[in-house]
Amino acid sequence: MTDLVNSKDIKQQLQACxxxxxxxxxxxxxxxxxxxLTPEEKAEENKVKGCESAVWLIIEEKDGQRHFKADSDAKLMRGLLIAILSLVEGKTLAAIQKMDLKSELGELNLSSYLTSSRTNGVLAILEKIQATKQ
Known part of the structure; x- marks a missing residue:
């Protein structure tokens, strides 16, 4: 699914800033x-509601593991998506639901970029990631 960089690498890069x-x-x-994402993948059903920028998130499950594809019309949001998805890619739904994703994101030095409207979008993304149904 995604060609995500190792989450530890991303965490180290962001914490070093x-x-x-x-x-x-x-x-x-x-x-x-x-x-x-392709234009077909940017379908309305893949759009995350509540984001200031257009954000699309596709979740697929294979062999019990969740895999993610995502895109946004905003460069900064695409960077945030990489950081978020690096935390959850390849994990089971149960493992993802046990994670405190807000806390994990807090460790990535991103607070200055999470304006109130962007925070709402990030929370909507996290909710969709942790939801039982896509």
């Missing part, structure tokens, strides 16, 4: 690693 500008550059660099 010492300024808002450095974090922004890292997120933009990460955004370039996200495989873009």
């Amino acid at each position: 010492r300024s808002k500008e450095e974090t922004f550059k890292t997120l933009v660099t990460l955004s370039k690693t996200l495989t873009r």
Whole structure:
């Protein structure tokens, strides 16, 4: 599904950032690693409601593991998606539901980018990731 960089690598990259500008550059660099969705995959049923930017999330399950594809019309949001998906890619639904994804994201130095409207979008993404049904 996704060609995600190891979550430990992403965490280390983001935690190493010492300024808002450095974090922004890292997120933009990460955004370039996200495989873009096709126009067909950007269907309305894959759109995450509540996001300021257009965000699409596809969840597939194979052999009990969840795999994710995602895209956004905003570069920064694509970087945030990489960070989020790196935490959950290849895990089971039960394992994902046990995770405190908000806390895990908090450890990634992203608070300066989570404006109130963007936070609502991120929370909508996290809810969809942890939902029993897609």
